[in-house]
Amino acid sequence: MYNIISFTGIFILMACAWVLSSNRKVINWRVILWGTLLQLIFALFIFVIPIGSQIFLYINDAVVNVLDSATAGTKFLFGRLALPPGTKNEAGEESLGFILAFQALPTIIFFASLMAVLYYIGVMPRLIKFFSKIFTKLMRISGAESLSVSSNIFVGVEANMTVLPHLRSMTRSEFCTILAAGMSTTASNVLALYVFLLQKQFPTIAGHLVSASILSAIAAIVMSKIIMPETEKPETLSMNIEPHYARESTFMEAIINGANEGVKMVIGIMALLLAFLGIVALIDFLLSGMGLRINNLMGIQIDWSLKGILGYLFYPFALIVGVPPSDAFEIAKLIGERAVLTEVKSYQDLALLLSTGALKNPRSAVLAAYALCGFAHIASLAIFVGGTAALVPERTKDISQVGFRALIAATLACLMTAAVAGTFFTEGSILLGK
Numbered sequence: 001m002y003n004i005i006s007f008t009g010i011f012i013l014m015a016c017a018w019v020l021s022s023n024r025k026v027i028n029w030r031v032i033l034w035g036t037l038l039q040l041i042f043a044l045f046i047f048v049i050p051i052g053s054q055i056f057l058y059i060n061d062a063v064v065n066v067l068d069s070a071t072a073g074t075k076f077l078f079g080r081l082a083l084p085p086g087t088k089n090e091a092g093e094e095s096l097g098f099i100l101a102f103q104a105l106p107t108i109i110f111f112a113s114l115m116a117v118l119y120y121i122g123v124m125p126r127l128i129k130f131f132s133k134i135f136t137k138l139m140r141i142s143g144a145e146s147l148s149v150s151s152n153i154f155v156g157v158e159a160n161m162t163v164l165p166h167l168r169s170m171t172r173s174e175f176c177t178i179l180a181a182g183m184s185t186t187a188s189n190v191l192a193l194y195v196f197l198l199q200k201q202f203p204t205i206a207g208h209l210v211s212a213s214i215l216s217a218i219a220a221i222v223m224s225k226i227i228m229p230e231t232e233k234p235e236t237l238s239m240n241i242e243p244h245y246a247r248e249s250t251f252m253e254a255i256i257n258g259a260n261e262g263v264k265m266v267i268g269i270m271a272l273l274l275a276f277l278g279i280v281a282l283i284d285f286l287l288s289g290m291g292l293r294i295n296n297l298m299g300i301q302i303d304w305s306l307k308g309i310l311g312y313l314f315y316p317f318a319l320i321v322g323v324p325p326s327d328a329f330e331i332a333k334l335i336g337e338r339a340v341l342t343e344v345k346s347y348q349d350l351a352l353l354l355s356t357g358a359l360k361n362p363r364s365a366v367l368a369a370y371a372l373c374g375f376a377h378i379a380s381l382a383i384f385v386g387g388t389a390a391l392v393p394e395r396t397k398d399i400s401q402v403g404f405r406a407l408i409a410a411t412l413a414c415l416m417t418a419a420v421a422g423t424f425f426t427e428g429s430i431l432l433g434k
Contacts, residue, residue, distance in 0.1 A: 002322045002324060002363060002422065003322065003423055003424065003425070003426070005319075005320075005422075006321055006322030006367075006420075006421075006423045006425075007423040008320075009320040009321045009322060009419040009422070010036065010416060010419045013223075013317075013320065013321075013415055013419060014036075014223070014226060014416070016412060017223050017226040017227050017409065017412050018226050020227055020405075020408060021226055021227055021228070021229065022227065022228045022229070022405065023228075023229050023231060026229040026230075026231060027226070027229065028225050028229055028230065030139060030140055031139045031221060031222060031225045032222055032225075032226070034138040034139045035218050035219070035221050036222065038134075038218050039215050039218050039219060039416075039417075039420045040423070042211070042214065042215060042218075043215065043420045043421055043423060043424050046211050047421070047424035047425055047426075048424055056207045056211065057204065057207060060203075060204050060205075060206040060207030060208075060210075063191075063192075063195060063206035063207070063210065064195070064199065066114070066192075067192055067195055067196065067199075067206070069110075070106075070107040070110035070111065070192065071107070073106065073109075073110060074102065074103065074106040074107070075089065077106075078102045078106075079093075080096055081096060081099055081102040081103075082102050082103055082106075083096070083103075100348070103196065104196040104197060105193065105266045105269065105270065106266070107196055108189045108190060108192060108193055108265055108266050108269070109189075109259055109262030109263055109266060111188060111189035111190075111191075111192045111262070112189040112258045112259065112261050112262030113254075113255050113259040114189075114258070115155065115188055115189055116248070116254040116257055116258025116259075116261070117251070117258065119247070120251060120254035124154060127150075127154065128150045128151050128153075128154065129147075129150075129240075129242075129243065130150075131149075131150035131153060131214075131217070132146045132147045132149075132150040132240065132241075132243075133146075133240055135149060135150065135218075135221065136238060136239070136240055137238075139221060140237070140238050141177070141221060141225070141234075142170075142174055142234035142235070142236045142237050142238075142239070143236040143237075143238070143239040143240050143241040144163045144167075144170060144174065144234070144235070144236045144241060145174045145177045145178055145221075145234070147162055147163050147241055147243055148160055148162060148163045148177075148178040148181065148182075149177065149181040149220060150217065151163075151243065152178075152181040152182050152220075153185055153213050153214055153217045154187070154188050154213075155187050155188065156182065156186075156187035156190070156265075156375070157182060157383055157387040157388075158261075159178075159181075160182070160387070160391060161244065162243040162244055163178075163241070163243075163244065164244050164391060165244055166235065166236055166241070167388070167391055167392045167395070168392050168394070168395065169235045170234070170235075170395070171230060171232040171233075171234050172228065172232075172401070172402050173224075173225070173228050173229060173230040173231065173232070173234075174230075174234055175388070175395070175398060175399050175402050175406075176224045176227065176228040176405055176406045176409065177220065177221060177224040177225065178388070179384050179399070179402065179403060179406035179410075180220040180223060180224040180227075180406040180407075180409035180410045180413060181217055181220040181221070182380070182384045182410075183220075183374060183375045183376045183377075183380050183381065183384055183407055183410035184216045184217070184219065184220040184223075184374040184375075184376055184409070184410035184411075184413035184414050184417075185213050185216045185217050185373075185374055186213055186216075186343070186373055186374055186375060189262060189265065190265070191206075191210070191213065193347075194209055194343070194344075194347045194373070195209065197344075197347045197348055197351050198347060198350065198354070198369070200351075200355075201351055202351075202354060202369070205369060208366065208369050208370065208421075211421075212369065212370045212373035212417055212421070215417040215421070216373060216374055216413055216414055219412075219413035219414070219417050219420075220409065220410060222413070222416070223412045223413045224405075224406065224409040224413075226409075227408060227409045227412075228402060228405055228409075269344060272342060272379050273341075273342065273345070276340065276341050276342065276379065280306050280307075280340060280341060283306050284305045284306055284307075287305060287306065287309070288304055288305065290304065291303075291304025292304075306340060307333050307336060307337045307341075308333060309336070310332075310333070310335075310336025310337065310340070311329055311330075311333030311335075311336045312332070313332075313336060314332040314335045315328060315332040317332070317335070317415055318331045318335065320415070321367055321415050321416075321418040321419040321422055322367060322418075322419060322422035322423075323363070323364050323367050323422075324360070324364060326360045326361060327359050327360055327361055330353060330358060330359065331364055331367065331368045331371070334346045334349055334350055334353075334371075334372060335368075337349065338372055338377055339377050340377060340378055342375075342377050342380075343372050343374065343375065343376075343377070347372060350368055350372065353365075363425060366421060366422075366425055367418045367421060367422050368418075370414070370418040370420075371414050371415055371417070371418035372414070373414065374410060374413070374414040374417075375410070376407060376410040376413075376414050378407075381403055381404070381407045384403075384406075385399055385400055385403040
């Protein structure tokens with residue numbers, strides 16, 4: 001029953017995007033058809049076909065093994081502070097518990113350096129071009145936006161550097177697509193952080209996050225083209241273009257530059273968490289005082305925290321994507337929390353729900369993992385709009401005007417990804433890792 005609900009939810013979410021469309025008379029059926037079909041085929045391969053499930057588990061194990069290697073540096077630098085909860089070091093010293101700054105965030109630096117190396121040796125450009133050709137050929141979108149979307153499967157805001165020569169001539173619809181793709185996917189180096197947060201409670205989380213990033217990239221194209229359909233003629237329409245990037249001169253330079261970029265990202269994440277957690281705590285303090293009076297006056301019990309209010313807003317969407325009603329409000333609060341506090345806090349809270357047994361159905365955790373896998377929050381809107389506008393200052397007005405629509409498209413894309421996963425997922429699946 002829940003699989004049918006998830007399948008139906010795919011089309012309900014697209015209908016929501018159409019209601020919010022900038023031009024409801026223009027519908028690109030080719031993008032909708034192929035975008036939906038590609039997601040369903042990919043999810044069918046991963047969740048149902050045995051060889052697909054085995055490949056999924058292989059990717060999961062590979063990511064986990066790489067992540068284990070990433071912890072070598074943190075354990076050397078921070079000692080007991082870097083030990084995951086419940087573990088001991090060679091000297092027999094026990095972990096001091098989970099500490100985000102010393103255990104999870106440093107892995108971003110390692111993965112950023114690894115990604116730089118993969119770019120240097122040519123692996124990443126080939127993967128990006130592979131996905132770009134599929135999107136361009138089947139959905140007939142522009143080569144520039146297709147290349148940017150493909151890059152976003154693996155990297156973050158820097159993905160738009162791969163289409164730098166074409167940014168100046170992009171249409172508003174193309175800008176909406178590349179911004180939505182950036183906010184609906186997650187960078188590989190940050191993905192390592194999510195794996196670290198959830199691996200103990202959710203052993204196959206790495207494989208799910210990899211598949212979620214691919215699915216969300218396709219969903220972003222669909223949702224953005226519904227919310228802001230193409231009414232102009234893109235310069236690179238149906239063209240396959242080469243990625244533009246600066247290749248380091250040596251292997252060692254790639255490692256150093258990647259590590260430096262990782263440090264910047266870690267500092268950025270820490271700054272955002274410090275600022276937003278503090279602001280939200282202040283808002284919750286103000287709301288709780290008002291809410292307590294209203295609850296007492298009306299004799300009701302309503303959660304007046306910002307997370308709770310957003311939970312009520314996203315509750316229908318949690319049901320639409322196929323989350324069982326028993327867990328729908330908890331998952332809705334996580335999705336709402338992601339909108340203001342970033343996905344890092346949401347995944348942290350998902351791990352807490354799993355460790356305490358608060359979720360009654362294993363399906364809920366899987367769908368939450370897919371729905372949360374993206375930068376679809378207020379902070380990233382500023383980052384992606386500002387970062388893209390910095391590359392082409394003369395198009396700042398156009399980029400700013402489509403930014404909020406792109407955020408809505410990204411949010412719906414992440415929900416669509418969860419609905420696609422929910423269409424094929426069953427409680428007996430080996431992808432639960434139990």
